[in-house]
Amino acid sequence: MVVFSLKKHTLTAALNGEIDHHSAMQMRTEIDRAVRETPVSLLILDFSRVTFMDSSGIGLVMGRYKLMSELGGEVAIADPPAYIAKVMRLSGLDRLCRTVSIAKPLDLTEVTNNAENKA
Amino acid sequence: MPKTKLKYFNEMSVTFSAVSENEAFARAVAASFISELDPLVSELAEIKTAVSEAVTNCIVHAYRNIPNGSITMLIRLLPDRRVYIKIRDKGCGISNVAQAMEPLFTTAPEEERAGLGFAVMKSFTDRLTVKSSVGKGTALVMEKTLQERLEREDNGSSEANSSAKSRRKPRSGTPMRQ
Numbered sequence: 001m002v003v004f005s006l007k008k009h010t011l012t013a014a015l016n017g018e019i020d021h022h023s024a025m026q027m028r029t030e031i032d033r034a035v036r037e038t039p040v041s042l043l044i045l046d047f048s049r050v051t052f053m054d055s056s057g058i059g060l061v062m063g064r065y066k067l068m069s070e071l072g073g074e075v076a077i078a079d080p081p082a083y084i085a086k087v088m089r090l091s092g093l094d095r096l097c098r099t100v101s102i103a104k105p106l107d108l109t110e111v112t113n114n115a116e117n118k119a
Numbered sequence: 120m121p122k123t124k125l126k127y128f129n130e131m132s133v134t135f136s137a138v139s140e141n142e143a144f145a146r147a148v149a150a151s152f153i154s155e156l157d158p159l160v161s162e163l164a165e166i167k168t169a170v171s172e173a174v175t176n177c178i179v180h181a182y183r184n185i186p187n188g189s190i191t192m193l194i195r196l197l198p199d200r201r202v203y204i205k206i207r208d209k210g211c212g213i214s215n216v217a218q219a220m221e222p223l224f225t226t227a228p229e230e231e232r233a234g235l236g237f238a239v240m241k242s243f244t245d246r247l248t249v250k251s252s253v254g255k256g257t258a259l260v261m262e263k264t265l266q267e268r269l270e271r272e273d274n275g276s277s278e279a280n281s282s283a284k285s286r287r288k289p290r291s292g293t294p295m296r297q
């Protein structure tokens with residue numbers, strides 16, 4: 001459900017599929033395990049492959065924000081689809097964590113999908 | 120149909136167990152039933168999110184200490200592209216509804232609940248009403264009017280005084296020949 005990549009002290013967690021109360025529990029466990037395994041100063045939550053999210057996703061990000069604050073690091077959100085960005089704005093999450101873009105050449109299909117969603 | 124009754128074109132109701140697996144199920148059912156109205160992608164996403172919030176609340180809060188709970192979701196497609204969604208549980212109920220609906224209010228912070236479910240439901244629908252009684256359960260109604268979709272001109276004739284009714288013709292999936 002979560003795919004990780006580590007570069008220096010930056011851990012990128014690519015979330016996949018739908019984030020609701022049911023799936024968030026497992027994602028939380030996987031992310032927290034990865035964060036505690038290595039020294040991480042920046043946790044990037046990549047939302048580009050997320051197809052659905054409700055307030056459980058907000059809880060998920062806020063929880064990771066707390067964890068990273070405790071560890072002296074920060075959290076960033078990458079490439080949320082338009083409609084998920086709307087849920088994040090509603091919660092004020094965009095003021096808590098910065099939003100970044102990490103469009104990779106590998107992810108050409110993903111870029112196409114995003115363009116479709118925005119149309 | 121008696122005139123005093125609320126008129127609707129289509130209705131469905133489904134009752135399911137209050138388990139987290141059914142959050143995705145409820146969203147899918149709602150999306151599929153509403154697709155008859157050919158909603159925008161964004162409208163569909165908003166309705167799915169609102170339904171997910173309501174159903175999750177039943178599972179997380181209403182039946183917190185009550186086993187074998189069940190949830191009933193009723194959806195009506197009303198005239199003028201109005202969608203009516205009622206989600207009901209027979210769980211613990213809410214003692215102070217006004218307070219519960221305040222953004223960031225949650226009784227389950229330790230479970231990483233953000234307290235934003237009601238705020239999301241409110242902002243993604245046109246109307247949200249909550250009726251609850253402690254020990255008996257909660258019924259929540261959401262209403263949303265979908266945008267008109269004018270891009271399809273039936274038979275190419277004048278659309279000047281077309282009523283909402285004319286748009287309710289069943290659509291075939293194939294595009295018309297030019």
Ligand SMILES: Nc1ncnc2c1ncn2[C@@H]1O[C@H](COP(=O)(O)OP(=O)(O)OP(=O)(O)O)[C@@H](O)[C@H]1O
Pocket residue numbers: 055056059172176177179180181182208210211212213219220224225226227231232233234235236237238257
């Ligand atoms: N169906 C319900 N039965 C009993 N209590 C409920 C119900 N729905 C909501 N509540 C109460 O209202 C509060 C606020 O609900 P809301 O959905 O806004 O936030 P949350 O569920 O706590 O967090 P989030 O939805 O952001 O994960 C809940 O914490 C709970 O106490």
Ligand SMILES: [Mg+2]
Pocket residue numbers: 055172175176235236237
């Ligand atoms: Mg909730």
